[in-house]
Structure formats: C-alpha cells, structure tokens
Amino acid sequence: MIAEGTRESAEQRQHFLTTETLSGRTITEILDTAESFISVGEREIKKVPLLRGKTIVNLFFEASTRTRTTFEIAGKRLSADIININTSVSATQKGESLLDTVRNLEAMHTDLFVIRHPLSGAADLIARSVPRHVHVVNAGDGRHAHPTQGLLDMFTIRRYKGDFRRLTVAIVGDVLHSRVARSQIHALTALGTKEIRVIAPRSLMPAAVASLGVTPYTDMNAGLKDVDVVIMLRLQFERMSGALIPSAREYFALYGLTPDRLRHAHPQAIVMHPGPMNRGLEIASEVADGPQSVILPQVTNGIAVRMAILARLAGAQAAEAKTS
C-alpha cells in the first residue's frame, strides 16, 4: 500500500477534475471503495440508496454515448436522479455562456455536475465558480484530462496485476491528442509504478513527454519488451489538424497491436483500450477479443469506479465529513 503524508486538499474533497494532484493514498482509497461497489452490479437488485434525493446533471458538450451512459448507470445504481443535457458548444455560445448555463443549473439545487467539454480547462473553470456544496466531475476536457477513465484503468490494472511497484506499463499510440494518456501517466506515477513507457511515432509524441517521468519509444517492439500492461490509445482523428499519420495501413503495420507484436510483452501481460476501438487500425481484432484483453472488464469496472467517485463527493458520509 502506498502511504504518504500528503493530506487531501479541499478541492479534492469537493471535485474530481484531474489525476495530476491526487496522492497514491487518495487513489487507493477510491479504488478500495470501487471494489465494494463491484458486487452491486452483480446483484439481482443493482441499487444502493447512497445518493437518494440527490440530483446529478450529465452536462455533455461533446457526444459520448459510452461515458454518458456509464455515469447515468452509476448514478441510478446509487439512487440519484439524473438529468441528461446534451448540447453543443455553438449552441452555448449563441445562447448563454457556459458559466451562465452552470449557474442556472446550480440554482436548481443540483448537487453534482458531470461535465464533458471540447475545451481543456472547462471543468476547472466551472469548479472554481460553484459553491461549496456543488461537486464537479471532469468527464473529459479537450486534450487535458479524463480522470475517471484514468482511475478505472488503475482499478483494472490492480485487479489483474496487483502491486504497481512491480509493474512495467506501456501506453501506445496517439499520446499527443490523448487526455486519457495524461490521466493514466499521473495516476500510474502516484501509485509508484516501476516503469512507465510511452510508444508513439514522433508526430504523435508530445514534446515534453520525458518531463513526465516516462520513457519514450518510437519502436514498438522495443517498447513492448517484457511489459506487464499494454494500454492502447484510440487514434483521435477528430482532434488532429493535418496529416499526422501516414496511411492507415502503414500506421497499423508500425503501431497496430497484433498477436505477433504482443509476443514481445510478458506472456501474462494484459491488453487495455479505453474504447471505442478502431479495429484494424490501432488494434487487431484477434488481440481485442483475445485471451489477454481486459477491454470489456474495463467497462464493467468503470461503473464501479464512477459510483465510488460520485458517492465520495456527494454521498451522505461525504456530507457528514464536510460539516464535522
């Protein structure tokens, strides 16, 4: 177990915005709580009353069926009322500003916002503007962070591979545009991971990657050598400006995860992907559906981890802690 002296900041008790400032201890606490929620999803009656009478707003400025759905299911299993608002940034710009939108929703005595926004920093901006009893969860902001994805990945790694201090983890693909990769790197670091590698073509490798304490590789076979965990990233075409990769076929030949390539990793290595996958582009179907893949368990774990995060922020015990 990771034990550090760091105490949680007030912000960390109120919001969940990034993995960058989380201590290993805080992450471990959240993963432990998530562990207790795994059983809820396996029961006949998948419901606990922790957030009964709370109102959670899913405020999505980017389309996302999967993340929206997991938060909606997580909230409903905690017995909260969920309000879905799917909108586009242009609609907001025309009508009223982002902060006006949030202030209005806040005035309706809503308790927690789950926010996805194409601009980096959007969730932080909102978090700084809400009163103490309102909570903000970042469900992805631009290229910046996707911390609940980061934590569900840590949860998955811990379940399959145990102690982070013995693990070598490779993150592969479009690191440049990936908010997921950023959140993973910070969390892996906080949890004391032995070695974190990043594998990408030069055009998709962030300039300052080494300063994050990770080892960059442009050769995939070398980067995968003996790793315990392979995290594939989605090619984020929608965030690319200009041609950053050669043809799809060439990309797959160099950086696609095939069964052959996976043999460079440790024989018991697990393969992860945050989804949705581009099959045949960053990952071969034989690997995605193969015995080392834990891609669907990631989704299952996502519900439990999101329940843990929602309950931690807005649950009755959280409220008690705040008033004591």
Next chain:
Amino acid sequence: MIAEGTRESAEQRQHFLTTETLSGRTITEILDTAESFISVGEREIKKVPLLRGKTIVNLFFEASTRTRTTFEIAGKRLSADIININTSVSATQKGESLLDTVRNLEAMHTDLFVIRHPLSGAADLIARSVPRHVHVVNAGDGRHAHPTQGLLDMFTIRRYKGDFRRLTVAIVGDVLHSRVARSQIHALTALGTKEIRVIAPRSLMPAAVASLGVTPYTDMNAGLKDVDVVIMLRLQFERMSGALIPSAREYFALYGLTPDRLRHAHPQAIVMHPGPMNRGLEIASEVADGPQSVILPQVTNGIAVRMAILARLAGAQAAEAKTS
C-alpha cells in the same frame, strides 16, 4: 384455450425476437400476464416493483417516439432503470460496430436490450452474441418483424372478439414493407385463427404470401366481406424504392378504409392500425375516430403487453425459473 405439446425453447425464455416461433400456448400465457398488468395502468400509483434494480437499455437505431415511449413507460412502471440511447446507423458504422456497442453496454451489467434497427436480423444477431443473463427484445428490425406490436394486436383482438378460432381477420395495405404484418400473421396462425386475409395492390403484395397460409385479395370490398377484424397498415414510404403506388388520391380511392367500405365487413368488426396513421391515405378520419376503431386501446394495451414481455424475460420469477 390453445393447448399444444410444444415446449418453449431456451431462446424463447431468454429473448423476444419474433412471433414466428411462438406456440399458441406461449402467446396465450403472455396475453394472460398482460391482462394482469392492465389494472396497473389504471391505478392511482401505476407502479409495481417487479424489475426494481434492473437496467433496461432502449437502443434505437431508428427514430421512434411512440415505441420508445411505450417501452420506457412499461419499464418504469415495473420499477426498472431505463437508459435511452438514440443513435443512427451511420454513427455506429463510423465509430464502432453494432456488436462492440452491445458488448460495451452488456459489460455495464445491463439486463435487457430493447432494440430497433433498420436492418432485418439485427436483433437476432445481438441475441446470439449476449450471455445467458442478458435479454433482447426486438422492437422492429427492417422489414422482418415487430413482435411486441404483433402481440399487442393479438391482445386487443382477444379483448374485443374472443376466440380466434371463430374469427376472420383482414390485413390491409402495404404488406410488402410491413414487419408488423409478418408478426401478426405468425401470431394469428399460432392462435388458430379461422381465416387470415391479406388485401393489397399487386405492387405491395409479397410474392410468397400464399405460402404463409393466408388468402390474398386485390379487391378491397371482396376482401373485407364479413371480416371480424380489419387491420390497416401504414404506407411505409420510407422503405419504398421507386413508385409502388399510384397517386395518393388513387390509392385512397382503391384501398383507403372509408365508412362505406367498412360496411362490407361484419357490422361488429373492429378496426385496428399500428400507427402512426396517414389519415386520408390508408384510412379516413371518420373511421379512425369512429365507433368501430380500437386504435387508441391498442396503444393502451401496448403498455400492458410490453410490461408482460419485459417481466417474463427479466423478472425475479424468470430468474428463479432459470436457476431451478
């Protein structure tokens, strides 16, 4: 009562995909259960706890306010949590495959999918891929089947006209493109209906219609002669390729159900339509809103029948049956 030796297949206990393979006994059981749910809609508190803690996903790849809403209401009256996902086939093709979408939702420990899809066979495809504890209800797939509509129509006929073995039923209009007609014909046959007629212009009459055991008519007056039940179909312009009908006026003159035309049927005949109606095209408003119309009771019955189907698949008793 219809009593047959056929035992339900495992598939029929797990999914609800078509009326084609249902025995009269199974249909009768479902209609009997639906009968017990009719009273729920008439109570002050329209709620029973049968599916509390279950998660139902309404996965609609075609827009449909009415069917989506009836399933949502049916699920909520059974106390289930409902997740609505409205998407388009093109979005799925671009992002991830249909099966990836379903596998992801399944990994969230969802219990039942209600699926509408423009491709015939989509619900079957999904049903074959899910594990034993996940249920699939076909809410309309291409031209193939719309079995919950078929059963709510049987429920309505039974309520108004009693024993199927004494009834002559005419199905009128765009049979060629109608998944509803297919589901009705199979269910009417299983229930031992005395005579099933199909009335349509040649261009909208399926080639193999006689092999279904029904009597085809191209003359509407002859086809309506003394029938007990008139089921009008919606002209499915959106599924027609090319000009299959003459002008709207000419179609109405030949196949529109007017009060005059209805006089060819039995004086106590009921008039049905799955909705939404094209008034003045396949049916005159005087008939749609007239004393023989049971079009709105069909909608009411649709809630009860869908509750019966959802409860049968995912209810606690169903679960018990599975484990015993």
Next chain:
Amino acid sequence: MIAEGTRESAEQRQHFLTTETLSGRTITEILDTAESFISVGEREIKKVPLLRGKTIVNLFFEASTRTRTTFEIAGKRLSADIININTSVSATQKGESLLDTVRNLEAMHTDLFVIRHPLSGAADLIARSVPRHVHVVNAGDGRHAHPTQGLLDMFTIRRYKGDFRRLTVAIVGDVLHSRVARSQIHALTALGTKEIRVIAPRSLMPAAVASLGVTPYTDMNAGLKDVDVVIMLRLQFERMSGALIPSAREYFALYGLTPDRLRHAHPQAIVMHPGPMNRGLEIASEVADGPQSVILPQVTNGIAVRMAILARLAGAQAAEAKTS
C-alpha cells in the same frame, strides 16, 4: 391577502394554461404551496412522494434546456416518472397531427403533459381534447403565454418585496414578442399591483398595451423612475420578422439596463430576467451579476413553483377533491 368571491373554474383545477383567468386568490394559494416546497430543495434528500407512480410527459416542440430541465427536476422531486419527448413541429406535421400524438400518449395512461409549442394556443387545443383525469401545463405557446414563468416571477417578487398593492413594477424590452410579459401582466393585475409599467421602443410595444391596464413608456429613464421591480425581457430575435430594432449597440444605449440607468429605480429595487440573458444587449453584466439582481433566485423559485403546480393538478389531494 387578496380575497375575492371568484371560485376556480373546473378548467383551472384540471389544467394550467394561462395566468389570464387566474384570480388573485388562486395565485396566492399556489405561491403559498410553492413556499412549502422551497425547503425540499434545501434538504439532504430532495424528494417527496406526492406524485409517486404518476407519469409526466415533457412534450417540447421547441428546444429549451432550461424550462425542460426545471420541469424534469420538479417532477422527479415529487417522485413522478418523467418521459422527455423533444420533437420538432415539422416532424409532427409529416408524421401525425399534434392531437394524434397527444391522444396516443394519453392512451398510455400518462397523467400530465407539460407542453411547449411555437404556435399560440397549442396548449389550449390539447387541454380541450384530453379526458378529465389528464392535466395540461402550458410551458410556453408562441407569443401567447408562459404562465409558470409568470408565477415564479410573482413568487420571487413576493419573497423580496411583499405586498403587491404597494409596488410599482416595470417590464422592459421586447414586449411585443414576449409570452412572459403577457403572463406577468395578468398575474400582477390579479394580485392588485399598484402600478404596472411597460418600457419599450415603439417597434416592440404591442398596439393594445394600454387596454391591459398598464402604462406604456418609450423613455427608459422615465419608466424606471422609483420602481420597486425591474423585469428585463429577452430580445426574441427568433420571433422577429424584419428589422425591429436598430443595431445592438444602439438598442443597448437606449434600452439596456446599466448600473447608471438602474439608479433611476428605487434604491432597493430588484432586477429580474427570465433568461437566457443576452448580456450586453438588454442587460449589462454588472447589473445581471450585481447586488440587486434576483435572476438566479428566480431559477431556484421556478422549481418550487413548478412543483406546486404539478402537485396541485396531479397530486393525491387533487384526486381526492375531484372524486368528492
């Protein structure tokens, strides 16, 4: 308290369509009920079981995140099941008529419709067609009325300024296109407001405004002189045909509410706006976010007032009253 001999009409007990026919007594009763619901929004568990097992349909033919959300939250806090239907008028026209849509939803044993529609009179049309046990709430119809907004504004004025018989209220801006202004004027009149002023450029002043018993002003400073309440209206560009205002800058110079301009009002005057605001057009941000603004409390009050209206129409006590 306003005490009048008028008894509520049957329509007023069944529907909530306009403030035009409401007596001061009825309005006061609703505001008193809303007062009791304010505390629900401030509790740890924001939920009362008054409408448990009832089905409310939010039927929106115009996009409106804010109003839809407040009704959804109000309904959920009363424990009702909420069905959201967002559609466009063109889709309705193509498919089935407005009344067919409503009759179908009604056949699903839904209890209450919250309707927003671009055509004036749409909610009345529907209210006249539904049976006795179904309730209709007008959430805005064309330029005609937005009575729940009108009542939440009365609630807000009463909370901050007390007795209407001592108050001077100015309504400022695009009165011509404002259904909100109409609903406010009728409610203010019914509550015995001392003086109601309307401030607008000639091009946005309704011809028959004086017949409503209000005093028209085209000069803003004169109109604001010593008023207790300033209600700013949103410029409804989407309802304007042709150029009714000069440039935005010129409009703001003449009719925008700035701190300087607000000094003409009573020093304790409150500033209201139904939202969403066009900042820098009809109102300066310094005023919108300033100490006299009660714009966010309006939103909070909107939940309580809508809960009061929903509970009054569809609650168990309402049901008792009907059967006695």
